[in-house]
Each structure stands twice: as structure tokens, then as C-alpha cells.
Amino acid sequence: MSEANASATRITPGNALRPEDIALLETKPADAVAQYALWLGDDALILAQRLGWWISRAPELEEDVALGNIALDQIGHARSFLTYAGRAWDKTEDDLAYFRREPEFRSVHLVEQPNGDFARTIARQFVVALYQWELYSRLVDSSDPTLAAIAAKAVKEVDYHRDHSIQWTLRLAQGTDESRRRMIAGLKLTWPYVEELFTDHPLVNELGDIAVRPSSLRSSFDEAVKLVLDEADLELPDVPGAIGGGRQGLHSEHLGYILAELQVLAREYPGASW
Amino acid sequence: MTTTAIDAGSRVDEDTAGEQLFNELIAQDSRIEPRDWMPADYRKALTRQISQHAHSEIIGMQPEANWITRAPSLKRKAVLMAKVQDEAGHGLYLYSAAETLGTPRDKMTEDLIAGKARYSSIFNYPVRTWADIGAIGWLVDGAAICNQVPLCRASYGPYGRAMVRVCKEESFHQRQGFEILLELANGTPEQRAMAQDAVNRWYAPSLMMFGPPDEDSPNSQKSMEWKIKRFSNDELRSRFVGMMVEQVKVLGLELPDAEIRYNDETGRWEHGPLDWNEFKEVLAGRGPCNAQRMERRREAHEDGAWVREAAAAYAEKQAAKYAQAA
Numbered sequence: 001m002s003e004a005n006a007s008a009t010r011i012t013p014g015n016a017l018r019p020e021d022i023a024l025l026e027t028k029p030a031d032a033v034a035q036y037a038l039w040l041g042d043d044a045l046i047l048a049q050r051l052g053w054w055i056s057r058a059p060e061l062e063e064d065v066a067l068g069n070i071a072l073d074q075i076g077h078a079r080s081f082l083t084y085a086g087r088a089w090d091k092t093e094d095d096l097a098y099f100r101r102e103p104e105f106r107s108v109h110l111v112e113q114p115n116g117d118f119a120r121t122i123a124r125q126f127v128v129a130l131y132q133w134e135l136y137s138r139l140v141d142s143s144d145p146t147l148a149a150i151a152a153k154a155v156k157e158v159d160y161h162r163d164h165s166i167q168w169t170l171r172l173a174q175g176t177d178e179s180r181r182r183m184i185a186g187l188k189l190t191w192p193y194v195e196e197l198f199t200d201h202p203l204v205n206e207l208g209d210i211a212v213r214p215s216s217l218r219s220s221f222d223e224a225v226k227l228v229l230d231e232a233d234l235e236l237p238d239v240p241g242a243i244g245g246g247r248q249g250l251h252s253e254h255l256g257y258i259l260a261e262l263q264v265l266a267r268e269y270p271g272a273s274w
Numbered sequence: 275m276t277t278t279a280i281d282a283g284s285r286v287d288e289d290t291a292g293e294q295l296f297n298e299l300i301a302q303d304s305r306i307e308p309r310d311w312m313p314a315d316y317r318k319a320l321t322r323q324i325s326q327h328a329h330s331e332i333i334g335m336q337p338e339a340n341w342i343t344r345a346p347s348l349k350r351k352a353v354l355m356a357k358v359q360d361e362a363g364h365g366l367y368l369y370s371a372a373e374t375l376g377t378p379r380d381k382m383t384e385d386l387i388a389g390k391a392r393y394s395s396i397f398n399y400p401v402r403t404w405a406d407i408g409a410i411g412w413l414v415d416g417a418a419i420c421n422q423v424p425l426c427r428a429s430y431g432p433y434g435r436a437m438v439r440v441c442k443e444e445s446f447h448q449r450q451g452f453e454i455l456l457e458l459a460n461g462t463p464e465q466r467a468m469a470q471d472a473v474n475r476w477y478a479p480s481l482m483m484f485g486p487p488d489e490d491s492p493n494s495q496k497s498m499e500w501k502i503k504r505f506s507n508d509e510l511r512s513r514f515v516g517m518m519v520e521q522v523k524v525l526g527l528e529l530p531d532a533e534i535r536y537n538d539e540t541g542r543w544e545h546g547p548l549d550w551n552e553f554k555e556v557l558a559g560r561g562p563c564n565a566q567r568m569e570r571r572r573e574a575h576e577d578g579a580w581v582r583e584a585a586a587a588y589a590e591k592q593a594a595k596y597a598q599a600a
Contacts, residue, residue: 064362
């Protein structure tokens with residue numbers, strides 16, 4: 001089977017890892033590796049939580065399916081990364097997702113941003129998908145085999161997310177006057193949070209070729225963005241970048257509410273299994 | 275003889291021949307396909323049934339989607355998302371099947387949000403706890419499977435074929451519901467109580483999903499003659515009760531019905547009385563969540579209008595661009 005025909009979720013040698021398999025690994029990641037896995041896991045988890053809201057509210061049934069699918073992929077990535085991180089501290093994916101407090105989360109502000117209207121969600125998806133695709137395309141070469149395997153599976157799925165967001169960016173930008181106005185507004189609201197994605201952090205110095213240096217992804221991300229915006233006849237939003245801090249546990253005001261909803265039931269019955 | 279008279283004459287012949295073939299196909303237990311001749315009533319009854327079924331899938335997404343953001347473990351969250359997404363898919367196949375009878379999806383959606391079309395009234399009950407997600411999968415999807423497996427053999431081809439796929443996915447849904455309840459039933463005393471409470475609340479509404487008792491179900495007879503429906507409401511309900519009686523033992527929970535018994539003479543499972551008055555009330559729009567479900571569907575549709583318009587405008591512009599280039 002050629003690579004082009006391979007299903008995004010097909011399990012192949014080298015990337016057959018499921019969260020359940022990762023939980024059984026003999027090796028434990030070093031603390032720094034686990035911290036890095038939290039970055040990626042938390043981004044995916046919070047994004048999935050946001051996207052999950054759309055299911056049953058999308059503009060068209062096909063989009064209920066599409067956004068649901070993207071959320072489902074992100075949950076899958078989150079489970080793998082969090083399971084791996086948890087191996088360092090004898091914690092499960094659920095211990096990490098449901099029983100950490102806000103400052104212990106490592107998500108970036110971008111994924112915490114509200115869904116807004118469909119255009120704002122698409123703008124956020126456009127940035128996230130292009131960023132994650134660049135990131136996972138490089139992480140497949142990580143010297144940590146587990147991170148590389150998770151990335152190998154994720155990159156195939158994120159490729160579809162990229163396609164979905166680009167197709168919609170073009171349609172909204174060049175559809176009607178209203179959709180164009182909304183797409184421009186969505187990009188403008190999203191762009192302040194782009195810079196944080198590419199900000200380096202002392203942790204990556206420590207990790208060497210295990211992690212991908214965020215700043216090293218910027219130029220290819222910018223090129224990919226420019227190609228789409230040119231085709232859509234859109235300008236790069238001229239807005240100042242916001243100070244981030246998610247990787248240090250300094251979050252947007254939105255995260256507290258997201259976690260309140262995410263964690264409520266698990267915390268109501270601590271120690272219960274579901 | 276004028277041309278019009280000849281046309282009218284041949285139309286009569288065509289109709290007679292068509293009706294004959296239709297009756298033969300039904301008698302042979304064969305399938306009617308979209309381009310085949312069919313009686314106007316058959317088309318109308320099917321359109322109503324398939325579109326109601328599609329609406330039920332779409333409205334049915336809401337009660338469960340209500341728990342996606344609060345699912346108590348990441349695995350459960352993933353499974354629930356996949357399940358609700360499947361339901362959107364079922365709605366899509368069913369709307370497509372109904373479209374082959376000549377009614378466009380937009381029209382069916384308009385009828386739904388205008389309150390002119392019905393959907394399964396069970397979705398007008400609130401999903402109060404996490405255990406309700408288990409009870410819905412086990413009881414509501416379980417009842418749906420009992421109803422739908424015979425529909426895989428429905429005389430109308432596109433409907434029967436859509437149901438084959440729907441049923442495969444529904445059986446996963448039922449299993450996930452059962453698994454949720456099993457985990458709760460074997461969990462802490464509070465979790466166990468939560469599970470029993472959910473079963474208590476969803477049991478009777480799930481039995482009423484099969485529709486009114488046979489003597490109050492006037493449309494059933496025609497539907498059975500046309501081989502859309504294969505078994506009566508009461509027969510399917512009795513089969514369902516029989517299945518649940520066995521499964522509830524594995525869960526270690528109880529069905530809230532002291533009158534369940536197997537009748538040796540009729541070979542059927544019997545159950546206690548159901549509150550058909552409540553059923554009619556909910557059907558008439560006076561259930562706890564009717565207004566909420568309709569509002570949410572209407573809101574999603576109206577809020578999404580500009581997106582659908584944009585996609586259509588873009589497609590038109592692209593088509594014009596290619597036409598110009600060609």
C-alpha cells in the first residue's frame with residue numbers, strides 16, 4: 001500500500017502505539033521529557049475540549065462529523081502524550097487530565113481561546129493545524145522513540161486537519177461579504193496568540209534532539225500561512241503578539257472555566273473508576 | 275384521438291404495469307428502488323418514517339453531547355465523541371435515503387425546525403447524570419437496535435441498506451452503554467446508586483420507543499403489508515424486554531418493573547403498565563426538554579446559515595472561473 005493510500009489511523013509497524021501500549025512501556029521518560037510531553041498533550045487536550053463543544057452545533061451535519069473527528073484525533077494524541085508523561089511520575093493520563101490544577105497545565109493560550117463563531121474556530125484551527133503539522137513532521141525524528149512514534153501517527157491525522165482548515169479559510173474568505181468579514185475578524189482575534197507557539201523555553205535546551213525547538217518551526221509555518229492567505233486574498237493580521245506563558249503555567253482567563261467543566265465529575269468522585 | 279388522450283392513455287398503462295410490478299416485488303420480498311414505480315402513499319409513508327428517523331438521530335445527538343465536555347475519563351470522552359459523531363453520520367445516510375424519494379434535505383430540516391416534523395420523543399427527557407449516558411446506550415440504543423434490525427430488510431432498498439450500516443454502529447453504542455453501567459455497578463456505592471437511578475428513569479421511556487400498543491397503532495398494518503415494518507410494536511417490545519431481563523442480571527442491577535414475566539402460552543415477555551398518557555404529552559411537545567432541543571437545533575441551523583451561503587457562493591465562483599478558463 002502506498003503512503004498516499006494509507007489510512008490516517010491505520011496502525012503500521014513503528015507507530016502502532018496506543019495509550020494502553022504506552023502505559024505498559026518498561027522505560028520511564030526523564031522528568032524533562034515528561035514535561036515536554038505535557039506541553040503537547042495539554043495543547044491537544046484543551047483543543048479537543050474546545051472542539052467537542054461544536055458537536056451538535058455545527059453549521060452543517062458534515063461539519064459536526066468533521067469537527068468531531070478532529071476533536072477525536074486530538075483526544076487520541078493527548079492520551080498518548082499524557083500517558084507517556086505520566087510514566088515518569090507513576091500517574092495515569094486521567095490523573096494528569098483531571099487532577100492537576102490550572103498552574104500545572106502547560107497548554108498555550110491559543111488553544112484556550114473561545115470558539116466564537118465558525119470563522120473564529122476555523123482561524124484557530126488554521127493556525128493550530130499548520131503549527132502541529134510542522135511540529136509533528138519534525139518530531140518523528142526525535143531521538144526519543146516514544147515521542148517519535150506518537151508524532152508519526154499524529155502527523156498523518158493533522159494533515160487532514162490542515163486540509164480542512166485551509167479549505168474553509170479559502171471558502172470563508174472568498175464566499176460572501178459576510179463570511180469574508182467574519183474570517184478577517186477571526187484571524188485578527190487569533191493572531192496575538194501565534195507568537196507563543198514559536199517561543200523557545202529553557203526546557204528545549206535541556207532536551208537537545210529529543211524535542212523540536214519551537215523557534216525553528218517559524219519560517220516554514222510563515223511560508224505555509226502566506227501561501228494560503230495569498231490564495232484567499234487575505235492580509236496577515238497586523239496585531240501585536242500577546243505575552244504568553246502557558247508553558248510556565250501562566251494561562252489565559254479561559255482555562256479555569258475549561259478545567260472546571262472538564263474535571264467536575266472526576267473530582268466529585270475522587271478515586272472512582274469509570 | 276388527440277395526442278393528449280394518447281399520453282393520458284399510456285400513462286394509465288404505465289401506472290397499471292408499475293403497480294403490478296410493485297405488487298410482485300413486494301410479494302417476492304424483493305426490493306423497490308428509487309426509480310421504480312411506487313404508490314403515492316408508499317412514498318409518503320416512507321418519506322415520513324425515514325425523515326423522522328433522521329431527525330431522531332440528529333436531535334438525539336444533543337442529550338449525549340451534553341456530557342462530552344464532562345466525561346469522567348479521557349477514554350470515555352473519546353468513545354462518547356465517536357458515538358455522537360456516528361449519530362450525525364446516521365442522520366446523513368438517512369436524509370440521503372429520504373432524498374431518493376424526492377424530498378430535499380433542506381426541506382426536511384425546515385420542517386423539523388418549524389416544528390412540523392416529529393422525532394423520537396425519548397430525546398425530550400433530560401440526561402441528568404453520567405450514568406444516564408450508560409442507560410441511554412444500553413436501553414435506548416438497545417431498543418433502537420430491536421426496532422432497526424428488521425428494517426435492514428425493509429422493502430425500500432436505500433432505507434434497508436442505510437439501516438445495515440446504522441445497526442452495526444448501534445451495536446457498538448449499546449455495548450459502550452452497557453460497559454459504562456457495568457463499571458458503575460461494580461464501583462463505589464454512590465456510583466452503583468447512580469446507575470440504578472438512571473435505569474429506573476430510562477426503562478419505561480425506552481419501552482415506549484416501540485410506539486403505542488398494536489390496537490392503537492393504525493399505520494402499522496399498512497406498513498407491514500408493504501414490508502417496511504416486519505413485526506408489530508408489541509412483538510418488538512416483548513423481544514426487547516426479554517433481552518433486557520437477561521442483560522440486567524449481568525449488570526447486577528434491577529429493572530424497575532415487578533410485573534415482568536414470560537407468558538408460556540403466547541411465547542412472549544410481558545411487562546407492567548406503561549404511562550401512555552405521558553408518552554402522548556411528550557409527543558405533543560410537553561416533555562421536559564422539547565423546547566430546549568428545538569431551540570438548539572434551530573440556533574445551530576440559523577447561526578450556520580452564513581457558512582452554508584459562503585460555501586455555496588465559493589463553489590459558484592470557482593465553477594465560473596473554470597468555465598471562463600475552459
